[in-house]
Amino acid sequence: xxxxxxxxxxxxxxxxxxxxxxxxxxxxxxxxxxxxxxxxxxxxxxxxxxxxxxxxxxxxxxxxxxxxxxxxxxxxxxxxxxxxxxxxxxxxxxxxxxxxxxxxxxxxxxxxxxxxxxxxxxxxxxxxxxxxxxxxxxxxxxxxxxxxxxxxxxxxxxxxxxx
Amino acid sequence: xxxxxxxxxxxxxxxxxxxxxxxxxxxxxxxxxxxxxxxxxxxxxxxxxxxxxxxxxxxxxxxxxxxxxxxxxxxxxxxxxxxxxxxxxxxxxxxxxxxxxxxxxxxxxxxxxxxxxxxxxxxxxxxxxxxxxxxxxxxxxxxxxxxxxxxxxxxxxxxxxxxxxxxxxxxxxxxxxxxxxxxxxxxxxxxxxxxxxxxxxxxxxxxxxxxxxxxxxxxxxxxxxxxxxxxxxxxxxxxxxxxxxxxxxxxxxxxxxxxxxxxxxxxxxxxxxxxxxxxxxxxxxxxxxxxxxxxxxxxxxxxxxxxxxxxxxxxxxxxxxxxxxxxxxxxxxxxxxxxxxxxxxxxxxxxxxxxxxxxxxxxxxxxxxxxxxxxxxxxxxxxxxxxxxxxxxxxxxxxxxxxxxxxxxxxxxxxxxxxxxxxxxxxxxxxxxxxxxxxxxxxxxxxxxxxxxxxxxxxxxxxxxxxxxxxxxxxxxxxxxxxxxxxxxxxxxxxxxxxxxxxxxxxxxxxxxxxxxxxxxxxxxxxxxxxxxxxxxxxxxxxxxxxxxxxxxxxxxxxxxxxxxxxxxxxxxxxxxxxxxxxxxxxxxxxxxxxxxxxxxxxxxxxxxxxxxxxxxxxxxxxxxxxxxxxxxxxxxxxxxxxxxxxxxxxxxxxxxxxxxxxxxxxxxxxxxxxxxxxxxxxxxxxxxxxxxxxxxxxxxxxxxxxxxxxxxxxxxxxxxxxxxxxxxxxxxxxxxxxxxxxxxxxxxxxxxxxxxxxxxxxxxxxxxxxxxxxxxxxxxxxxxxxxxxx
Numbered sequence: 003x004x005x006x007x008x009x010x011x012x013x014x015x016x017x018x019x020x021x022x023x024x025x026x027x028x029x030x031x032x033x034x035x036x037x038x039x040x041x042x043x044x045x046x047x048x049x050x051x052x053x054x055x056x057x058x059x060x061x062x063x064x065x066x067x068x069x070x071x072x073x074x075x076x077x078x079x080x081x082x083x084x085x086x087x088x089x090x091x092x093x094x095x096x097x098x099x100x101x102x103x104x105x106x107x108x109x110x111x112x113x114x115x116x117x118x119x120x121x122x123x124x125x126x127x128x129x130x131x132x133x134x135x136x137x138x139x140x141x142x143x144x145x146x147x148x149x150x151x152x153x154x155x156x157x158x159x160x161x162x163x164x165x
Numbered sequence: 166x167x168x169x170x171x172x173x174x175x176x177x178x179x180x181x182x183x184x185x186x187x188x189x190x191x192x193x194x195x196x197x198x199x200x201x202x203x204x205x206x207x208x209x210x211x212x213x214x215x216x217x218x219x220x221x222x223x224x225x226x227x228x229x230x231x232x233x234x235x236x237x238x239x240x241x242x243x244x245x246x247x248x249x250x251x252x253x254x255x256x257x258x259x260x261x262x263x264x265x266x267x268x269x270x271x272x273x274x275x276x277x278x279x280x281x282x283x284x285x286x287x288x289x290x291x292x293x294x295x296x297x298x299x300x301x302x303x304x305x306x307x308x309x310x311x312x313x314x315x316x317x318x319x320x321x322x323x324x325x326x327x328x329x330x331x332x333x334x335x336x337x338x339x340x341x342x343x344x345x346x347x348x349x350x351x352x353x354x355x356x357x358x359x360x361x362x363x364x365x366x367x368x369x370x371x372x373x374x375x376x377x378x379x380x381x382x383x384x385x386x387x388x389x390x391x392x393x394x395x396x397x398x399x400x401x402x403x404x405x406x407x408x409x410x411x412x413x414x415x416x417x418x419x420x421x422x423x424x425x426x427x428x429x430x431x432x433x434x435x436x437x438x439x440x441x442x443x444x445x446x447x448x449x450x451x452x453x454x455x456x457x458x459x460x461x462x463x464x465x466x467x468x469x470x471x472x473x474x475x476x477x478x479x480x481x482x483x484x485x486x487x488x489x490x491x492x493x494x495x496x497x498x499x500x501x502x503x504x505x506x507x508x509x510x511x512x513x514x515x516x517x518x519x520x521x522x523x524x525x526x527x528x529x530x531x532x533x534x535x536x537x538x539x540x541x542x543x544x545x546x547x548x549x550x551x552x553x554x555x556x557x558x559x560x561x562x563x564x565x566x567x568x569x570x571x572x573x574x575x576x577x578x579x580x581x582x583x584x585x586x587x588x589x590x591x592x593x594x595x596x597x598x599x600x601x602x603x604x605x606x607x608x609x610x611x612x613x614x615x616x617x618x619x620x621x622x623x624x625x626x627x628x629x630x631x632x633x634x635x636x637x638x639x640x641x642x643x644x645x646x647x648x649x650x651x652x653x654x655x656x657x658x659x660x661x662x663x664x665x666x667x668x669x670x671x672x673x674x675x676x677x678x679x680x681x682x683x684x685x686x687x688x689x690x691x692x693x694x695x696x697x698x699x700x701x702x703x704x705x706x707x708x709x710x711x712x713x714x715x716x717x718x719x720x721x722x723x724x725x726x727x728x729x730x731x732x733x734x735x736x737x738x739x740x741x742x743x744x745x746x747x748x749x750x751x752x753x754x755x756x757x758x759x760x761x762x763x764x765x766x767x768x769x770x771x772x773x774x775x776x777x778x779x780x781x782x783x784x785x786x787x788x789x790x791x792x793x794x795x796x797x798x799x800x801x802x803x804x805x806x807x808x809x810x811x812x813x814x815x816x817x818x819x820x821x822x823x824x825x826x827x828x829x830x831x832x833x834x835x836x837x838x839x840x841x842x843x844x845x846x847x848x849x850x851x852x853x854x855x856x857x858x859x860x861x862x863x864x865x866x867x868x869x870x871x872x873x874x875x876x877x878x879x880x881x882x883x884x885x886x887x888x889x890x891x892x893x894x895x896x897x898x899x900x901x902x903x904x905x906x907x908x909x910x911x912x913x914x915x916x917x918x919x920x921x922x923x924x925x926x927x928x929x930x931x932x933x934x935x936x937x938x939x940x941x942x943x944x945x946x947x948x949x950x951x952x953x954x955x956x
Contacts, residue, residue, distance in 0.1 A: 020287065036194040037187015039419075041367045042452035046875035049367060077187035091185040095177055098844045102674030103184025104368040104419030110185065129884040136875070138367050138420050139674045141851030141913070142883040144844055161888040 006070045010035065011079030019066040025059075026050040028066035029076060037077040037107050041136070048135030051108040051115075052076045058115035060108075060134070077107035080114065090114045090152045097157070099148035101139035109135050113149045122153050125160065170686050170693035172904075175840035178679045180672070189417040192371035192388050197445035200373070201230055203435060204289035205448070206279040206296050207457060208271035211305035211529040211868020212318065215269060215298065218279060223295040228288030230442060232296070233280045233434070235268035241437065244428055244493070245402040247394075248500040249645040250525070253333030258525070260329075261321040263493040265403065265430045265437070271300060272320055272492035273529050274870045275457025277430055282438055282446055305529040305868035309466060309487040312526050320492055320527040329490050329499065329525035334507040338582060342520040345481030349472035353555035358941045359543045361464035361489065361862040363878060364536045366673075368419020369450035370459065374435030378443055381410055385436045389415040390425045390671050391711020394648070396703050398428040398496070404437055408703075411436075415701040418673035422852070423535040424459045425673065426713050427496035431458070456873045461862055462536020464489035465502060469547045471555055479516040479570045484547065486523045491532035498534040499525065504644050505540030505632075511581035512548045513592045513630050513806055514570040519582045529868040535713065537852055537914040541631040549627040549919035553926065554938055563626050563923070564600070568593060571628075578900075585632060587804045589897040590832060592628060598830035599626075599808035602890050608812070612931060621815040622825075623928025626808070629916035633908030634719030634803035634899075651798035652721040653707035656685070656728040658736075658791035660777035662770035664689075664696045669709010670721030671700050675910065676841045677717060681725055683837055684904070688729045690756035691769055707794050715908030718837060719803045719899065726903040727795035735791060739772045742783045803899045803907040807831035811920040815928040820950030822925055824854065828890040829916065834899045834907035842909045846891045849913020855881035856914070857921035859943050879943070918942060925949065 006028065007016035017032035029035045029052070038061060041049035050061040053075040080088045087095060090113050100106040109132065116123055116131040123131065128149045129142070137145060147157045170176050183189050220232040244263040251257055267278050279296055283289035306312035306320060312327040320327055333339065346352060373386040383406055389395050392413040399413075400406040418425060431448050438446040450458065465488050472481040488502035507521035556563040571592040572579050579587045600606075608624050615622035635641070638649035653669040664685060670677055678698040686693035700706060709721070733753055740758035741748040750761045759766040775782055776791040812826040829846055836842050859879035863871040872878040898905030925944050929937045929952070937952045 022287070030193075031196075035187070036191075037189075039191070039368070040193075041369065041419075042875050044452065044874045044876050046880075047367060047452070077185075081186055087182070087185060094185055095181040098178070098840050100181060100184055101676070101844060101848065102366070102368065102420040103180070103189050103417065104191065104366070106184050107187055125888070126884075132883040134882075136367065136880050136882060138365055138422070138852070138880070139848045140844060141847035141849070141889065142881075142886055143847040143889050146883065146888070161890045 004067050006066045008069065009073040011075055021067060023066045025061040025064040025066050025069060029061060035076055035078055039104055039107055041104065046136065048112060049105050049108040051111040051135065053111060053115065058112055077110060080110060090117065093148040093152035097144050097148040097151055099140060099145045105135060105137045109137065109145055113152065116149065117153055122155060125150065168687060171683055172687040172837050174683065174838065176679055176683055176693065176838055178676045180676065180678045191368055191417045191419055192373060192386050193449050195373050195386050197373065197375055200445040200447050201282050201284060201442065202286040202289045203438065203446050203448040204281050204286070204293045205277045205431065205454070206293045208267065208274060208276040208278055210271065210300055210302050211274050212303040213271050213300035214303060215267060215271060215278065215300055217299040219297040220279065223281060223292040226288065226292040226295060228284035229292045230282045230284065233266065233438065234278065235264060235266040238265045241265060242403045242405070244430060244433070245398055246494040246499065247398070247496045247647045249647065250330050250332060250499040250503050251645060252330040253336050258330035258499055259324045260494060261324055265433050273531050274868060275531055276492065280434055282442065307528055307530060307864050307866060307868050309489055309526040309528060312528050320529055327527040329527055332503050332523045334503070334521045335583065338518050339520045341518045342481045342483050345518055346470065346472045346483060349480060350475040351473045351559060353471045353551060353558055354468070355551045355554055355939060356468045357547065357550060357939060359463045359465040359467065359546055360942055361533065362462045362536055362856055362860050363456055363862050364422040364424035364459060364462055365880060366420030366422055366424060369452055369455045370425065370429065370431065371449045372432045372435040373445060373447045374439035375445045376439040376443055382412065383410060383436055383440060384412045384414065385432055386414045386416065387432050388418050388425050390418065390421040390673055390713055392671065392701055392703050393669060393708050394711055395428050395432060399433050399436065403433045412704045415671055421673045422537040423462065423539055423713055427460050427534055452875065453873055456878065457531055457870055460495040460534035461491065461531050462533060463543060464533050465543050467547050469551050471551050473555065477559060477561060477566060477569060479514055482510055482516050482519045484510065484521050488523055488525045489530065489533050490525050490527055491530045492527060493532050495532035495534035498532060500646070501535050501540045506544050508583050508585050509541050509544040509630065509632060510548065511583050512545065513572060513628050515572050517582060530864055537849065538911040539714065541911065542915045542918060545627065545629040545915050546919045550922060550939065553923045557930065564596065567628055568596065585802060588801060588900040590804060590806050591895060591897050592806060594895045595806060595808040595830045595832050596628060598892055598895055599810045599828050602830060602892055603810040603812065603826060603828040605810065615814055621817055621928040621932035623813050623815065623924040623931060625811040625920045625922065625924025625927055627916050627920040627923060628808045629912070630804055630806040631911060631915050632802035633715035633805055634799050634902065635714040635716050636802060637800060638798050648710065649798070650710055651796050652724045653709040653794065653796045654721065654725040654728045655707050655792065655794040656732050658732055658773050660774055662691065662695065662773040665699060666696060666725065667699045667706045668721055668725065669706055669711065670717040671712040673712065675712065675717060676838070680718065680838045680841060681722065684722060684725055685729055688726070689733065689769065690754060715910035718904065718906045719902055719908045720797060720799055722904055722906060723799070723902045724795050724797035727797055728793045731793035731795060732791060736772045738787055739775050739782065740767055743767050743772065743775060743781065800901050803834065803902070805831060805833050805907040805909065805912055807912055807916055809916040809920040811924040813924040813928055815925065815949065817932055817953065820946035820953065822858065822944055822949060824887045824921065826890065827887050829913065830892045830895060831909065831912050832895045832897055833893050833909045834896060835905040836893055837906065839893065842893055843891050845909045846913045847889055849911060850889055850917050851881050851886050853914040853917030854886055854921060857918040857942050857944060859885060861943055929953065
């Protein structure tokens, strides 16, 4: 066991980790931050995406010991300072971009990373970027819509929903 | 305009706040003090006899508390099957034992053999690797027809064969059907496979068992769509724990799609082990385990025939289906290829006679049970592919052939020849709407543009019907269900007027906390924020059957309406007393009780306070308090229907198919929250398109699971699916439930696979590849390309 210290959502947090302990398990089981989810064991589903030193990563592909000292942002750190939903989170609620909520933390973290590097992505760019995040509930339509909306773009052209 | 937060409003979901901030409470987020961890050692072979299990080395490893094997469960019941199908000779199906842990034999890859319980999850996993299991491998049966050969290895030694049942429906109609085929002017025949799928909710299954010896109270936290059903099945049939000593909690559940209906061995194990060890025991499935232990879906092989007269009227349908049960009978498995499939073979059409034969077969594979749509996608796929093939053979439009044979609006209620009565519908209306939204009229021009670019464009049509809102208990009882299928609600009005609703339905993504509150808000005329929806815990919700089969609003919502009406009736009595008026003169509007024709009124909170502080109250004739429970047992199924259109472009050089547009025009009856309904359709479409284009669960000839992870099983991703055009403006309200609702959860997964495949065949025919009459799903580039070359 080795002591691992991270700055998580701006707070210094530490715990003991085995050499094999994944960052996802360390966040969930050691630090008690259960917002990060684990939906597979082959780094395919993306439910566990967090930001490590500003980069989106699947936290199940990272050993906790290897990121000792890093700054990590999880879904628990995405709300505004006053506790209200952040821009991407709010767009997901406004456009029904989630149903069961299980893939949602990874989706929000991936979407936020996309918008940080590409503030006005096209629909195709959003779909391509989210290729590493699997959702089984929404059919992706409203996730794409939410990301477009979060980027300040018009969403009326995406399919036609009759009122 | 609907009232804000009332019926018909696209109210944003209240549950999103916790899900979007990482504050959902899923089962794996639950950690109890002193909790131990279970790791299942599973069979790596499909079929074999266990000759020895040596746990000595494993038991000595760090942190190991105890190792369980099948021997520990000899006095314990097996996992029960909830539906008994009777075969065409009137005999009950063959029903094998399903032990919690394997006893004597393993019957599929993933069959649990032993469980290590240790202080940490890692210790349990490490120790499981040190268990030595000797298995004499036996030949496995994977292919269903091979499994029925006289000399096939038997999955269960004590059964007479691998045939679970041979079902005929309606057996008495067989002669009439055969006669109609003899007299037919044209017969269209199609052989097809509805491939095995894995449901894959993104949250893997989890179970946490807990035991309080001082109160002899067991609690199971589990990823379930129906906690009361699990309590009943596990308590009564497996572990012998009476209901009042067993609590089952299904907290936030990360999707189900059917796979979390069933009672699984891991739930029984964790509850059992917690009682034995007097400590909480937790199991969290890995995705790899999920692929070999969650019930799979579909897996039918069918030959279907359509008889038509000289005027292209459908005169009969005849089918023969082989349905894979896997190695054991999962909870509701026998009902899926029979009562959830045969009863839908009429589709939207006036075919006068139908005969459906289904042979259910045991194989050395993971058990198969309901997956989104459950039987209805299989029926729809056969029928809608077959009609398209018939239209092509007859040289008529697939739209016209369907329209000509549609049940007409003035024919409802319509009794089909397969034992169900459709209450209402208008299939031309949904067809018109879909064709309009999809700009079908402009298709030929778009196809010409594609042709200029060397691509083949095709348009595929499907019209589906499904039976939702399951189900009338007396009817399903006659059909072999070992359960009732009512739903329940308790409405507890609090003293200050806020309301707590306890529902037997269970939300695992459907948004009940929002929509059920909209219903109560509309009925009473108070703000939806005043209404809390509680679900998922047997200790505080009335006995309910849970959520599946698009039943929550149609059945659970009806129970909620009924309980709320009881509340309103009692509140009016209280209001009449307070206003010194006759009860018949009291009107409730916008949360206020008034005496008709006067300005006398009392508001909602005034009445509720009087109910709980009954100082001025008719105590001699009315009990204090304001709380009512209702159970609702539907008198019929509901019958959502819709027209789906899929437009594809096919690259003839590679066989790659791209879906350009997908249009869905559904009739769901009345709609409570349009935003949520559209989301349900989107999700269903992606699962149906996934089945049509990408997904397949594959075994090799020895029963090895070839698709055991997301590296091998192709889940649809954001760039695999199009933006969808969805519409629910065609409304024929359900005639027999109070909200007039039909259900929308499965439609997308039912209607889309035939639309996609029909579009691919259409593209190929437009490109001159007229020899291709069918391609089995998934229509991968290699299959399309091979079909093009196979002249």
